[in-house]
Amino acid sequence: MKKLFGITLGILTAIGGFVDIGDLVAAALTGARFGLSLAWVMVVGVVGICLFAEMAVRVTTITGRPVFDLVRERLGARAGLANLTASYLVTLLTLAAELGGVALALELATSVNHLLWVPIVGLLVWVVIWRVKFERMEKAYGLLGLALIVFAVAVWQLGPDWGALLAQAANPVPPPDESWPVWFYYAIALFGSAMTPYEVFFLTSGGVEEGWRPSDLRISRLNVFIGFPLGGLLALSIMVAAALVLGPAGVQVDHLGQVVLPVAVALGKLGVAVALIGFFAATFGAALETALSGGYAIGQYFGWRWGKRVAPVHAARFHLVILATVLAGTAIILTTLDPVKVTEYSIVLSAAALPLTYLPILVVANDAEYLGRRVNSPLTNVLASVYLVLLLVVSAVTIPLMIVTRAGQ
Amino acid sequence: MSDERLPGSVRVGLRLLDRQILDRDGTDVGKVDDLELDCPDDGGPPVVDALLCGAAALGPRLAGGLGRWWRRILQRVEPGEPEPARILMSDVAELGTAVRLDKPGPEVAGAVEKWLRDHIIAKIPGGRS
Amino acid sequence: MAGGTRRGAVRDGFLSRVAAGAGCAALLLCAACTGPSLTRDAYRAQAAQTATMVLSAVRTGELAAAESAAGRIPGSSLEVVLGDAETDASSTQETFASRQPPEGTDGMREELTTLLDDATATLEDARIAARRGDRAALAAARADLHRLGTRLEDFEERAG
Numbered sequence: 225m226k227k228l229f230g231i232t233l234g235i236l237t238a239i240g241g242f243v244d245i246g247d248l249v250a251a252a253l254t255g256a257r258f259g260l261s262l263a264w265v266m267v268v269g270v271v272g273i274c275l276f277a278e279m280a281v282r283v284t285t286i287t288g289r290p291v292f293d294l295v296r297e298r299l300g301a302r303a304g305l306a307n308l309t310a311s312y313l314v315t316l317l318t319l320a321a322e323l324g325g326v327a328l329a330l331e332l333a334t335s336v337n338h339l340l341w342v343p344i345v346g347l348l349v350w351v352v353i354w355r356v357k358f359e360r361m362e363k364a365y366g367l368l369g370l371a372l373i374v375f376a377v378a379v380w381q382l383g384p385d386w387g388a389l390l391a392q393a394a395n396p397v398p399p400p401d402e403s404w405p406v407w408f409y410y411a412i413a414l415f416g417s418a419m420t421p422y423e424v425f426f427l428t429s430g431g432v433e434e435g436w437r438p439s440d441l442r443i444s445r446l447n448v449f450i451g452f453p454l455g456g457l458l459a460l461s462i463m464v465a466a467a468l469v470l471g472p473a474g475v476q477v478d479h480l481g482q483v484v485l486p487v488a489v490a491l492g493k494l495g496v497a498v499a500l501i502g503f504f505a506a507t508f509g510a511a512l513e514t515a516l517s518g519g520y521a522i523g524q525y526f527g528w529r530w531g532k533r534v535a536p537v538h539a540a541r542f543h544l545v546i547l548a549t550v551l552a553g554t555a556i557i558l559t560t561l562d563p564v565k566v567t568e569y570s571i572v573l574s575a576a577a578l579p580l581t582y583l584p585i586l587v588v589a590n591d592a593e594y595l596g597r598r599v600n601s602p603l604t605n606v607l608a609s610v611y612l613v614l615l616l617v618v619s620a621v622t623i624p625l626m627i628v629t630r631a632g633q
Numbered sequence: 634m635s636d637e638r639l640p641g642s643v644r645v646g647l648r649l650l651d652r653q654i655l656d657r658d659g660t661d662v663g664k665v666d667d668l669e670l671d672c673p674d675d676g677g678p679p680v681v682d683a684l685l686c687g688a689a690a691l692g693p694r695l696a697g698g699l700g701r702w703w704r705r706i707l708q709r710v711e712p713g714e715p716e717p718a719r720i721l722m723s724d725v726a727e728l729g730t731a732v733r734l735d736k737p738g739p740e741v742a743g744a745v746e747k748w749l750r751d752h753i754i755a756k757i758p759g760g761r762s
Numbered sequence: 763m764a765g766g767t768r769r770g771a772v773r774d775g776f777l778s779r780v781a782a783g784a785g786c787a788a789l790l791l792c793a794a795c796t797g798p799s800l801t802r803d804a805y806r807a808q809a810a811q812t813a814t815m816v817l818s819a820v821r822t823g824e825l826a827a828a829e830s831a832a833g834r835i836p837g838s839s840l841e842v843v844l845g846d847a848e849t850d851a852s853s854t855q856e857t858f859a860s861r862q863p864p865e866g867t868d869g870m871r872e873e874l875t876t877l878l879d880d881a882t883a884t885l886e887d888a889r890i891a892a893r894r895g896d897r898a899a900l901a902a903a904r905a906d907l908h909r910l911g912t913r914l915e916d917f918e919e920r921a922g
Binding site: 287289293296297300301302304305354355525526527528529530535536537540541543544593594 | 650651652653654660661662663664666686688691694695696699730731742746749750753754755757759760761762
């Protein structure tokens with residue numbers, strides 16, 4: 225009974241932790257603008273993150289080592305440093321977006337300008353990382369993030385024509401008034417939001433923090449294979465809600481406040497309040513994860529002692545990096561850049577940087593020196609190769625598409 | 634090297650460089666940033682004397698502009714000739730997916746890092762617990 | 763660096779290419795922001811896009827006001843949503859005003875400018891009413907936004 229409870233708790237945490245500001249913005253934006261014609265990307269993205277997260281989890285449970293630790297070993301000092309730099313910058317931008325998201329959620333709840341919230345949010349994020357135990361921190365925000373189920377309830381309450389929705393999803397072409405390049409640009413944004421690289425840095429480093437052993441492999445796999453798809457379903461319900469309410473009204477999503485409107489229509493004030501709690505939990509949890517991921521990536525490249533399981537004074541360099549990362553992320557949002565725009569750029573650049581993270585994972589997951597008989601099965605490798613080609617194509621076309629479409633205008 | 638846990642010869646680029654170093658208790662020490670080789674007078678193959686660890690060892694391995702820039706920064710923050718931490722091969726217990734030592738690891742952090750640790754991290758409430 | 767080693771020469775070539783690329787990118791960016799509208803078709807397309815963007819702000823305002831009237835959205839969220847819509851409308855208005863209209867487009871320009879002015883002003887009214895908790899004024903603004911939405915849609919269809 226207790227074990228079952230533990231498993232359920234882990235899965236629930238994975239569901240609630242799946243959604244972050246990138247998923248919120250990308251799902252609502254594409255739903256309002258393209259209906260469900262991009263829903264297939266969500267499926268491709270969730271299958272991809274499950275595939276690679278499973279490999280990463282396997283590597284970590286068997287070897288007790290996190291992902292970035294192995295990146296340098298495989299790529300060498302120089303290419304590893306280039307990879308680290310790119311991955312760190314994308315993670316920093318994502319952190320800025322998450323901090324902005326928390327501030328926007330607080331603005332919607334209090335109508336106090338989000339810029340006034342940003343420094344407070346930055347400080348809170350740092351204090352939580354400094355003081356709160358890892359497991360408690362992860363569980364709290366993951367479970368609170370489940371409040372986003374309110375979007376699924378809203379969709380059900382809106383009573384859509386399910387047949388028409390399925391027909392829309394089964395017809396993956398841009399709506400009549402949109403062009404193919406713009407449609408593809410947002411497809412990439414959606415894909416980047418589902419496969420954000422920090423998720424695997426965090427997942428595997430968190431596994432080391434929690435002291436995973438080979439016997440934990442089964443539970444970690446369950447979390448990935450059940451938690452992530454259900455988390456994807458939350459993101460999908462945000463997309464459907466936007467497609468039902470915002471799209472037909474001609475509303476394009478530029479602000480977090482618009483994302484919550486379908487919930488207001490379906491469920492009223494209480495629904496909005498729950499949705500705002502969900503926004504706060506999802507973005508705050510992701511801010512913790514991205515800030516930690518910055519420290520994990522740098523600490524693991526240099527081989528430092530890292531992590532929340534040791535007293536800060538024994539992992540001083542790791543904590544200094546986190547402090548600097550949180551300060552930099554806060555500063556980015558304080559320049560008065562629009563957090564929603566920062567989010568859009570962060571997920572598109574994440575998409576461009578995907579091979580940097582996932583290629584080394586694939587290589588190590590095939591290395592018998594680490595995994596023994598637990599190396600990838602042939603089926604996994606076939607699927608992973610297809611995805612690798614996809615990741616490389618996405619990475620190559622992202623920046624040109626960004627220029628051609630003027631960032632999706 | 635008579636210890637049978639250590640191979641007599643090893644492809645350093647593949648099996649040694651950039652691997653994680655763990656001490657006796659499994660604590661992270663650093664990465665194998667560089668190696669100290671001893672070339673025997675009789676012309677035999679070079680022998681790995683020691684593992685070098687720390688920013689001062691990593692810098693020279695980053696060739697080109699990046700490496701120069703790295704060394705210049707390092708010299709600015711730590712005047713004098715920064716010395717990498719040396720770990721003798723005789724202290725190495727096992728070469729596997731990580732390099733394991735049979736004693737506590739040396740202090741790898743540089744002077745600036747130590748200062749920041751003692752004056753910032755240790756001073757913030759909760760830093761020591 | 764001139765007359766230096768071969769490596770220096772190669773690097774110079776590379777640098778100048780980078781500079782040229784950056785220059786092109788900068789030009790493209792400028793063109794995207796404030797480029798003169800040379801042809802009537804391009805101007806028409808821009809007008810249609812402007813109408814789409816303002817329509818989004820107007821409909822956001824209308825939706826939020828409707829939900830507020832039905833007691834389905836908290837006051838704090840309503841204020842923020844309306845304030846954002848107002849900012850969007852006014853920045854779209856400014857961008858469109860900075861375009862140079864080609865000859866023969868004055869009628870279209872005048873029509874859209876009026877619509878943009880009305881949209882910004884009405885969203886402003888709605889925001890003020892929301893902050894004061896003035897339900898009657900908010901209802902009036904909502905009706906105005908509804909009418910504006912229809913006109914913008916109509917304009918969008920003719921221009922696009």
